[in-house]
Amino acid sequence: MASDGARKQFWKRSNSKVPGSIQHVYGAQHPPFDPLSHGTPGKAAPPAPATPLKAKRPSTFQEFESSTSDAWDAGEDEDELLAMAAESLNTEVVMETAHRVLRNHSQRQERPPPREAPQPRAEPALAPAPGGDLRLVKSVSESHTPCPAESASDTVPLQRSRSLPHSAAGALGGTSDPSTLGSSASSDREASRLDKFRQLITGPHTDLEELRKLSWSGIPKAVRPITWKLLSGYLPANADRRPATLQRKQTEYFAFIERYYDSRNDEAHQDTFRQIFERILFIWAIRHPASGYVQGINDLVTPFFVVFICEHIEEDDADAADVSRVPADALHSVEADTFWCVSRLLDGIQDNYTFAQPGIQMKVRMLEELVSRIDEHVHRHLERHEVRYLQFAFRWMNNLLTRELPLRCAVRLWDTYQAEPEGFSRFHLYVCAAFLLSWRKEILEEGDFQELLLFLQNLPTAHWGDGDVSLLLAEAYRLKFAFADAPSHYKK
Template sequence: MASDGARKQFWKRSNSKVPGSIQHVYGAQHPPFDPLLHGTLLKSTPKVPTTPVKAKRVSTFQEFESNTSDAWDAGEDDDELLAMAAESLNTEVVMETAHRVLRNHSQRQARPVLQEEPVPTQEPAPAAEPLTAPSGDLRLVKSVSESHTSCPEETASNVIPLQRSQSLPHSATTAVGGTSDMSTLGGSALSEREAYRLDKFKQLLAGPHTDLEELRKLSWSGIPKPVRPITWKLLSGYLPANVDRRPATLQRKQKEYFAFIEHYYDSRNDEAHQDTYRQIHIDIPRMSPEALILQPKVTEIFERILFIWAIRHPASGYVQGINDLVTPFFVVFICEYIEEEDVDAVDVSSVPEEVLRNIEADTYWCMSKLLDGIQDNYTFAQPGIQMKVKMLEELVSRIDEQVHRHLDQHEVRYLQFAFRWMNNLLMREVPLRCTVRLWDTYQSEPEGFSHFHLYVCAAFLVRWRKEILEERDFQELLLFLQNLPTARWGDEDISLLLAEAYRLKFVFADAPNHYKK
């Protein structure tokens, strides 16, 4: 007790010299909420269940901060509270509990997760157990708490890159927290979180003038399906932020698109344009998902969109890869009018013809806005893609030299697998549902499709470092990189990928020569 009292005096003296209390050390493990130090135990001692209860996982960094108290930040009335509590406690129970904690800790400290033993109902030990901490050794409480809150090794390894940096935006932190909620909480809790986020979107969109900056921040961690169509149209710059101007803008742009159809589409069989149209006609059946593309109405819509875009952009014309960029917009906009949850199985037969016409025009304009920012990817010799592949190679050589050297030793060139990543914006590497989630963030990130995509590709490559390093053959390496096992990926995987990409971007954002050796 003497050493404990000396320790308390030391921390009180330390606190008196520094303004405020000791600050939180983010990333460290802390003991759970101590009812004694907060005065709640003195008022009433609630009945504690005899079976262990899982602690609620926080979903955001801000919640973590607000719910966490410093392990050493004892209150000024600490000694008085302890003295009052000691009078109402059974000394034998306290000592027995303290010995049991010490014994369990010494036996189980090597295990990754410490499981609490069931406590007999006749013993009031659970209520007394937290009280052994202040009167005993605080280091014991810290060690036991760390054992209780530690994650399994495989789970910890998945989030190590995120723990190295506190640079994630609030929305990025929420995204990662959301993935944890999905795996640990029940459906009701998840639906409550999604309902809360949906309500925030609706409030933001309901005003007379939408704050696009706030909308981007909110959209970074994903956009709820009911508001995704309007949000994409706003973030892409297709619709104005002013609500009153939107109906007139939609009507004008849709009318303008069908004027292009009337003026240009009949020329698809002319000698000057027949090669372009033939290539479009060949490429569309190769697109994904097949259930959508093989529907005749969809094929006609995509042919018109791609042909009109090619005619109106002669600097690049139609290039293979552009065709893939139509699908996400079309699927998101049509999902506003259908019930299917699976975006891969959209059926347009039930959608009225007039609605399909409007969706076609909206898809054309939003795709055009996207391509305006990456058009150098599709001009002659595709210099934009070649430059980005080179930048990816130099970036990977800095963030994971071992992977880079392994690829180089086996003569695998980045152009052999990363060209498609840049050309199709990873659409051929992940399921369509993941592409839609990925584009939520791309639309909200400045230069998301051109600049941020590079960091996503780097994080995507390093994500497979274990499998890459295990391959010892050129052919096997290339086959793996061209057929990555992402078929079962979902929003959680994309959220982690985006968070790691943001960390990489933050690390290199202010280093203008970080691509150079």
């Protein structure tokens, strides 16, 4: 009996909480389980010992070994633990719940998006799509169907948006009646915007402030590569200095390759997307030892590479392009340009990728505070079902929504990020808040932890187009206008 008491005391775990203790974070596959809310038939848990254990003198190692030598043998204690586990979890109940959640989620994904009845009021005329034919599938939410055309009339408007400020509506191109907006008028408007871009870019000295204003509502595909290079600070505003800058930066990048990267020079070796990305990320990690490579940085390379490679391919779908068919000089230029533009981007958000990623954790907390101020009902609903913002918003901050949106929409989103001051660091917070609240109706309809987390981690954005992104950005602009310069509104 003494050995049994010693063994029970040895395996007893303390329930007291100490500073720095680990808190449980649950996922959709393993939700928090409350035995009180899941009544399962069975016997009651075994009672605690009637007599308290007496204090003992410190035992020697031989005594400890003899008292615990049979700890892993099958005995009464093991049978008791197995019985407790069988009482706590009923297999049939668990499997039935899991199948129900997955079935409901699948039906919701297959359900077409709701459409509102046509309204007689005017609709906003959306900006031209920024290269809707670019697709590099990375997300489960991205569709494999052909991308919509670059006209705004082919996109499905975002039905969950609220009122927009006049300044944001003006950025979207004003209002007009879709019934009277013909294809010729749309083409004329797109041609006019393209001419404005070319006049700014080809001038002796580009007015970057004016270029940002023009780029906020989307950049035409024909001028997007050079516009991104200018807005990111990679190319100078002075047109005469650009060729020399490109040559110097490309030479510098490939000097890094020769010095640090062990290239394979065999004849059978050919560059692919993966090998080019590998070199870019390797050189960046070597030059930034405080960060190194962090999972998720590769997603930030994709939009730049796709935009720059489309200057040299004829395929409408960048994912179907054969990199080996691109001339070597052009491919080297694309690789070097991508590296320097990604470096410029990461310089502004490097605290997102240092040890413990403090920048992302801070932004997730700011998102939680912001949502609690904007829509307390949604915030309380997530809290009531124990869904934490870190479980779904961490990826939004880490990948800048490239995993949540089709690539064509991510490119359009980044047009505005490039044009917005601190777009990737500060404005992205308001975009995430608007993105979350755009699914308000669906979030409030979910009634348990599993379905909420499955929905938030697999948002149905495959049908999204440039019109949806434009409305999302307009709502984010409204939130920024209301909260960015009003600390008393932002904090409780």
